[in-house]
Amino acid sequence: MDPLSGLLQGFSTALTLNNLFNCFLGCFLGTLTGVLPGFGPGAAVALLLPMTLYLSPASAIIMLAGIYYGAMYGGSTTSILVNIPGEAASVVTCFDGYKMALQGRAGPALGIAAFGSFIAGTISIIGLMFVAPPLARFALEFTSTEYVSIIFFGLTLLCFLGSGSKIKAFMMAAVGILVGVVGTDPVVSKDRFTFGFDFLMDGVGLIPVVMGLFGISEVLLNLEKQEFSLFVGKIKNLFPNLEDWKASKWPIIRGTVIGFFYGILPGGNAIISSIISYGVEKRVSKHPERFGQGAIEGVAGPESANNATATSAFIPLLTLGIPTNAVMAIVLAALMIHEVVPGPLLITKNPDIFWGVIASMYVGNVILLALNLPLIGIWVRLLKIPYVYLFSSILLFCLIGAYTIGNLVSDIGVMIFFGILGFLMKKFDYEPAPLVLAYILGPLFEDNLRRSLNISGGNFTVFFTRPISLVFILLGFLVLLLPFISRISKNLLKR
Amino acid sequence: MKRIVICLMFSLGLIGLWIGLNIPQTMAAEEYPNKPLTYTIFWPPGGRSDIVARMISPYLEKYLGTPVVVNNNVGGAGVIGHKVVREAKPDGYTLAQSGTTVMFQYTKPGISLWDYTWIANIYSAPFMIAVPSNSPFKSLKELVDFGKANPKKLKHGNSGTGSTTHLGSAAFGMKFGCEFTQIAYKGEGPAVIGIASGEIDLSFGPMAAFKQMVEAGKLRILANCAPKRSKQHSQIATTRELGFDFAWDAWEAIFGPKGLPENKTVYPKLSEAVKKAILDPELDQKLLAIGLDVQYKPTDELEKWLKEDDKEIKKITFDLGLQNK
Amino acid sequence: MRSYNLISSLFWFLVGLGFTLGGLHYGFGSWKEPGPGLLPVVFGTLLGLLSVMLFILSLKGIKRSEGKPFWEMKGSWRTVLSVLASLFLYMAFFKQLGFILLTFLFIFFLLRFIGKKGWVISISLALVISFFSYGLFSLLLGTPLPKGQLYGSAFRASARV
Numbered sequence: 001m002d003p004l005s006g007l008l009q010g011f012s013t014a015l016t017l018n019n020l021f022n023c024f025l026g027c028f029l030g031t032l033t034g035v036l037p038g039f040g041p042g043a044a045v046a047l048l049l050p051m052t053l054y055l056s057p058a059s060a061i062i063m064l065a066g067i068y069y070g071a072m073y074g075g076s077t078t079s080i081l082v083n084i085p086g087e088a089a090s091v092v093t094c095f096d097g098y099k100m101a102l103q104g105r106a107g108p109a110l111g112i113a114a115f116g117s118f119i120a121g122t123i124s125i126i127g128l129m130f131v132a133p134p135l136a137r138f139a140l141e142f143t144s145t146e147y148v149s150i151i152f153f154g155l156t157l158l159c160f161l162g163s164g165s166k167i168k169a170f171m172m173a174a175v176g177i178l179v180g181v182v183g184t185d186p187v188v189s190k191d192r193f194t195f196g197f198d199f200l201m202d203g204v205g206l207i208p209v210v211m212g213l214f215g216i217s218e219v220l221l222n223l224e225k226q227e228f229s230l231f232v233g234k235i236k237n238l239f240p241n242l243e244d245w246k247a248s249k250w251p252i253i254r255g256t257v258i259g260f261f262y263g264i265l266p267g268g269n270a271i272i273s274s275i276i277s278y279g280v281e282k283r284v285s286k287h288p289e290r291f292g293q294g295a296i297e298g299v300a301g302p303e304s305a306n307n308a309t310a311t312s313a314f315i316p317l318l319t320l321g322i323p324t325n326a327v328m329a330i331v332l333a334a335l336m337i338h339e340v341v342p343g344p345l346l347i348t349k350n351p352d353i354f355w356g357v358i359a360s361m362y363v364g365n366v367i368l369l370a371l372n373l374p375l376i377g378i379w380v381r382l383l384k385i386p387y388v389y390l391f392s393s394i395l396l397f398c399l400i401g402a403y404t405i406g407n408l409v410s411d412i413g414v415m416i417f418f419g420i421l422g423f424l425m426k427k428f429d430y431e432p433a434p435l436v437l438a439y440i441l442g443p444l445f446e447d448n449l450r451r452s453l454n455i456s457g458g459n460f461t462v463f464f465t466r467p468i469s470l471v472f473i474l475l476g477f478l479v480l481l482l483p484f485i486s487r488i489s490k491n492l493l494k495r
Numbered sequence: 496m497k498r499i500v501i502c503l504m505f506s507l508g509l510i511g512l513w514i515g516l517n518i519p520q521t522m523a524a525e526e527y528p529n530k531p532l533t534y535t536i537f538w539p540p541g542g543r544s545d546i547v548a549r550m551i552s553p554y555l556e557k558y559l560g561t562p563v564v565v566n567n568n569v570g571g572a573g574v575i576g577h578k579v580v581r582e583a584k585p586d587g588y589t590l591a592q593s594g595t596t597v598m599f600q601y602t603k604p605g606i607s608l609w610d611y612t613w614i615a616n617i618y619s620a621p622f623m624i625a626v627p628s629n630s631p632f633k634s635l636k637e638l639v640d641f642g643k644a645n646p647k648k649l650k651h652g653n654s655g656t657g658s659t660t661h662l663g664s665a666a667f668g669m670k671f672g673c674e675f676t677q678i679a680y681k682g683e684g685p686a687v688i689g690i691a692s693g694e695i696d697l698s699f700g701p702m703a704a705f706k707q708m709v710e711a712g713k714l715r716i717l718a719n720c721a722p723k724r725s726k727q728h729s730q731i732a733t734t735r736e737l738g739f740d741f742a743w744d745a746w747e748a749i750f751g752p753k754g755l756p757e758n759k760t761v762y763p764k765l766s767e768a769v770k771k772a773i774l775d776p777e778l779d780q781k782l783l784a785i786g787l788d789v790q791y792k793p794t795d796e797l798e799k800w801l802k803e804d805d806k807e808i809k810k811i812t813f814d815l816g817l818q819n820k
Numbered sequence: 821m822r823s824y825n826l827i828s829s830l831f832w833f834l835v836g837l838g839f840t841l842g843g844l845h846y847g848f849g850s851w852k853e854p855g856p857g858l859l860p861v862v863f864g865t866l867l868g869l870l871s872v873m874l875f876i877l878s879l880k881g882i883k884r885s886e887g888k889p890f891w892e893m894k895g896s897w898r899t900v901l902s903v904l905a906s907l908f909l910y911m912a913f914f915k916q917l918g919f920i921l922l923t924f925l926f927i928f929f930l931l932r933f934i935g936k937k938g939w940v941i942s943i944s945l946a947l948v949i950s951f952f953s954y955g956l957f958s959l960l961l962g963t964p965l966p967k968g969q970l971y972g973s974a975f976r977a978s979a980r981v
Contacts, residue, residue: 046540049549050565140713143694167874171832174867177859178839184572185846185856187679189602189656189819192856193842201571216907223934224900266688321707322688329541329684336546339784343707388935392927393949395903399910399926400957406570412911420904427890428824442859447681450854454678455650455694458851 003129006347010355014363019062022055023360026063027367030070031375034077037084037211037401041071045330057338058353062360064331069121069310069361072270073368076113076303080106081379082394084215088206089270089306091436092278094214095161096291096298103294107238107380112248112296113303114372115240120256120304121365124311127260129358133344136319139264144455145462147448149472150265151441154272156476157279158437163292166483169434172425176438177445179204186443187450199410207405208415209439211398213432216419219391221426238377240296248300251281255301259308264316266324270309271440274302279479311361318342318354527587527761528561535566535580535591537573542682543703546785547617547747548592554778555590558768563590574603581610585754587761592617594747595659597805601812602657602819608805612755615769616748616792616800618782620701621721622663623731625714627693635717635737638697642673651675652686652695654704660686662811663720663743664699669814671739690714701745702728702786720744727783746790748797749773756794766794823889825878829871836867899934906930919958923950 013019026048033044044067052060075086080097093113100109159169182193183203194200240248255277262273281301282291291298314331316322321343323329335342340350347354382390402415422432456462463469534552538544545567552563568576576591577599583589591611599606624635632638642649651668653661656679668674678695680686683704689695691713698705699720708714719731720743734741749769756762770791772778779789792800812818839860849855910926917925928946931937937945 046567049540050552053549053553140688140692143692144689145694167870167877171867171870171874174863174870175832175835177863178835178867181839181843181860181863186681187656188856189572189817190846190856192846192860193839198571198575201574202569220900220903223903224896226896226899266685320711323541323684326539326541329539330545331541333541333546333549336785337550337781339781341706341710341785344711388937389931389945392930392935395907395930396923396927396949396953399907400953403914404957406568408570409911409914412907412914416904416907416911419907423900428828430828446859450858451678451680453851453854454676458853460851 006351006355007129007359009351010357010359013058013352013356014062014359019059019356019360020363022059022063023066023364024367026066027070027073027364027371030067030072031074031077031368031371033067034071034074034086034090037078037086037207037215037398041068041087041327044071045327049330049334052334053337057335057340057350058356060334060338061331061353061357062364064334065314065357065361066364066367068327068331069117069307069364070368072307072310073114073117073372075306076117076299077110077372077375077379080109080113080299081383082215082390083218084394084398085210088210088440089274089309091210091214091271091433092161092274092302093299095278095433096293096295099292099294100296100299101383105294105296106383107376108240108244108296109299110376110379111239111373112244112300114369114376116248116252116255116300116304117307118365118369119252120259120308121311121368122362123256124260124263124308125358125361125365128312128315128361132315133319133347135264136316136322139266139316140320142265142468143466144448144452145466146468146472147265148445148452149463149469149476150272151445151448153472153476153479154275154441155438155445156479158275158434158441160479160483161275161278161282161291161437162431162433163289164429164431168430172430172432172434173438176435176440177442179209179435180439180442181446186447197410199408199414203443204414204418205405205411206440208402208411209418210436211402212415212418212420213422213425213436215394215398216415217422217426217432219394220419220423222387223391224423238380244296247296251277251297251301252304254280254284255304256308259305260312262305263309263312263324266316266322269325269440269444270306270313271437273305273309275437277301277305314357314361318346318357319344321346527764528559530588531562531564532559532588532590533566534563535568535576535589537568537576537591537593537595539569540567542684543620543701543745544592544594544747547782547787550781551592551617551772551778554772554775555768557775558771559765572603573599574605577606580750580752583752585612585752585758585761587751587755587758587765590614590749590751592747592749594745596750597801597808598657598659598662598812600805601809602817604819608801610753611750612753612794613797613801614749614751614755614766614794615773616746616790616797617773618787619744619746619790620703620787621719621725621742621744622660622699623702623705623719624697624699624717624734625687625690625705625709626697626717627690628713628715629693630696630715632697632717635734635739638717639671639673639739642668642675643671646674647676649673649675649697650678650695652678652680652689652698654683654686654700655679655681657812657817659743659745660698660700661817662808662815664697665815666743666807666811667699667720667739667741669811670741687714699743706786725788727786748792822878825874829875829878833868833871833875836864836869836871839864840868903930903934920950920954923953 029044030041033041045064048067052063071087072089075090076093078084078086079090079093080101083094083098085091085094097109100106155173159166159173162169182200184191184201191201258277259273278298278301281297282288285297313324313328316324317328317332323332340353399412402411405411425432463473534548536544536548548565552565556563568579570576580589580591596606596608600608626632651664653664661677664675680689683700686698687704687708690698691708705714709716716731718734718737719725720734720741722742724733773789773791782789843857843860843864846857847855848857848861906926906929910922913922924946927949928942931945932942
């Protein structure tokens with residue numbers, strides 16, 4: 001069935017009142033959980049999975065998909081407003097988004113995040129329609145070795161994202177990886193650095209770390225400065241102006257492309273695509289020093305990237321039946337419970353499901369844009385609430401968010417620990433972002449590295465002999481050496 | 496002043512609402528079951544365990560007459576979840592589903608098979624032996640012959656160190672003299688991707704994990720490690736037919752804390768409902784669709800079978816040196 | 821700031837050292853089968869080396885006249901410590917007191933004593949926020965929040981009536 005007629009059929013499924021409602025419900029809940037720190041799309045999808053049992057397969061996927069990219073839209077909201085990533089992929093948005101909010105430009109930041117996500121989502125869906133199957137097969141060329149190199153590239157990039165001292169950023173990245181080591185070794189099942197604590201057996205936990213390092217520490221800092229009037233005054237325009245659009249045009253497109261291709265890879269993490277997007281934008285910008293001070297490109301690019309990834313993550317699922325991350329795995333489960341087995345035969349055996357889901361993605365993106373734009377006004381007004389009242393709610397939501405992860409009080413404790421650590425780090429001029437990003441990438445890196453060495457029998461050269469892997473390793477080294485190269489070339493030019 | 500009054504009224508109203516919502520629970524009747532049941536699995540959402548749990552819970556609800564809430568307790572890779580179930584009261588409101596408890600006894604601390612009441616077995620998923628579609632091995636015999644001649648050269652992808660795929664494949668390797676190098680993945684899904692990308696040579700696992708890839712033409716199944724050919728995939732020969740006396744399956748059973756059978760007000764109802772749920776034809780159809788054969792075993796039969804399985808698993812675990820030191 | 825770097829680099833050096841030693845204890849493994857100690861050793865050593873680099877660079881580079889380090893400056897430490905204490909107490913009593921009561925106390929404390937708002941506002945806002953968040957998380961999103969022992973005993977008492 002050719003894409004166009006398939007799409008028409010898909011719209012007939014997606015635009016039924018029932019499915020419109022399901023889509024809306026999914027988007028709404030997704031945005032809600034994306035906004036609430038600690039609640040990620042995984043939690044929301046898992047929560048709603050039982051409900052979807054009563055729906056038809058197409059409706060179930062439409063709702064779950066709505067939750068997933070709805071969370072991507074919503075996650076950037078708290079990143080921008082209070083410097084707490086609503087969910088892991090929005091960490092990068094905190095860099096410039098929060099700075100923009102402090103400058104009274106929360107509205108444009110939120111706006112460009114919403115529009116960028118919409119554009120990225122829509123373009124990605126088009127990509128999904130036309131290039132899905134061949135692209136998915138290409139993704140299978142990626143083995144553990146390639147992943148090691150990609151993550152290596154991501155790790156080198158993230159040290160250069162910040163605006164502070166590079167050495168300190170590297171140190172924080174190293175710390176992040178070390179924190180990620182805490183827990184049970186995946187291969188040998190040995191406990192590392194758990195000191196006998198049960199709750200550390202699974203590691204410290206991403207959400208407590210993020211909420212502690214970003215959220216709690218920020219509140220503590222403000223309280224210490226007796227900064228009770230944080231956002232008062234200077235709330236400028238509510239929407240991005242022409243200048244903002246001009247600046248964001250290319251970041252959005254680049255972010256979309258990066259995110260789209262990244263999402264296809266099994267294990268495709270929206271975080272890595274947003275890191276790469278931010279790094280790229282900073283590199284190609286004529287004024288890289290603006291990044292970290294409220295450059296709108298730093299919001300437009302990563303936000304588009306993570307939405308594109310969320311959309312293209314469906315490609316391996318729908319065409320090959322491979323879930324590329326935890327949320328996709330739940331969607332797969334939902335499908336299987338409905339006796340629909342996704343795979344190459346999905347398009348032919350259940351075209352209504354395949355095209356219905358794709359059509360609803362268009363619908364979903366429109367709904368999300370319509371949902372989020374008016375909300376910008378509300379969010380901005382929320383910021384006008386004196387910080388005196390705001391901070392107590394922020395702390396409370398962080399506490400609850402930490403508990404709801406696994407109903408463990410220990411998660412709250414971990415969060416407080418990292419809150420103190422984050423507070424001290426900021427006082428001593430260290431940036432928390434490289435730590436968090438490295439913490440996320442660390443386990444992935446280790447898992448693939450050890451497996452790759454197992455497979456190659458200890459042959460380290462395999463990272464350099466496989467073409468795709470070599471490309472990313474070189475890119476990584478390029479990133480590391482670039483500052484030295486440019487300094488040398490500047491000196492050469494002086495003569 | 497006005498704002499404050501409004502706030503107070505609002506709060507009082509909410510208090511009233513809260514009390515109202517909670518009162519009915521205390522007036523409930525005493526008959527079992529009169530409140531929701533927790534159904535715990537030790538794996539994250541989306542995996543095989545989770546799918547089965549979510550498929551079966553509506554049927555348990557149907558026959559018990561009370562909501563059944565699926566709970567993913569993944570803490571400590573299953574250790575914390577097992578502990579919670581072990582320490583729960585045998586009041587019939589705590590159930591769990593697992594197929595890995597036997598193995599966990601030896602690989603993880605603090606778990607013992609007989610700390611629990613084994614109510615019934617749900618399904619059995621015999622293992623398939625899968626290779627990438629471009630593999631040089633067209634038959635199981637070719638694979639084993641190569642493995643015998645080149646020990647440890649063949650790379651087997653398992654779903655985790657100490658998992659049933661690890662033990663099963665290692666048992667096969669030891670029995671027929673073709674030792675594999677074990678490559679660990681995080682779960683069945685990633686292992687399947689590993690074969691499809693060709694970085695490993697073979698994988699043992701339930702059909703449910705391989706199905707999509709086989710249909711995509713990326714995998715080939717060499718044999719079915721079951722005593723009889725499967726109904727759904729009757730074209731796949733069994734290991735026995737091919738000359739290798741071997742059988743291995745992934746299974747899961749429903750269990751609860753110790754002391755349940757002694758609870759006469761609860762246990763008969765519970766075990767009856769479990770039996771009806773597992774044998775419900777609709778559920779059986781759903782499980783079959785994802786490659787799982789329903790194999791209901793009531794308590795006595797299950798316990799006998801567990802004792803045998805326990806012996807075998809213990810031997811392999813210690814032979815491989817995987818036991819928790 | 822120089823003093824920041826000198827002190828903190830020492831701290832991180834110790835952290836790196838700790839992880840390196842721990843990693844060696846867990847076993848580095850071979851190239852063919854890397855052990856659990858691989859990452860701790862590699863990145864612990866990296867951290868250690870970077871801290872030494874930072875220390876040395878700080879000794880050389882930056883001038884002293886950069887202003888006072890933060891611990892010599894007048895900051896509101898009591899506020900920070902009290903808030904931290906309140907967070908700890910929230911965590912400690914989470915299971916015993918139950919969500920609504922504890923949240924009420926927490927918000928009340930923050931508003932009245934940290935935010936220095938009046939009694940009436942603190943109490944009423946605390947009530948509103950605790951019920952609202954209960955409604956949001958427990959009723960709407962279905963997350964299990966502890967009801968606390970008071971609730972339990974209250975209802976056991978009323979059930980007997």
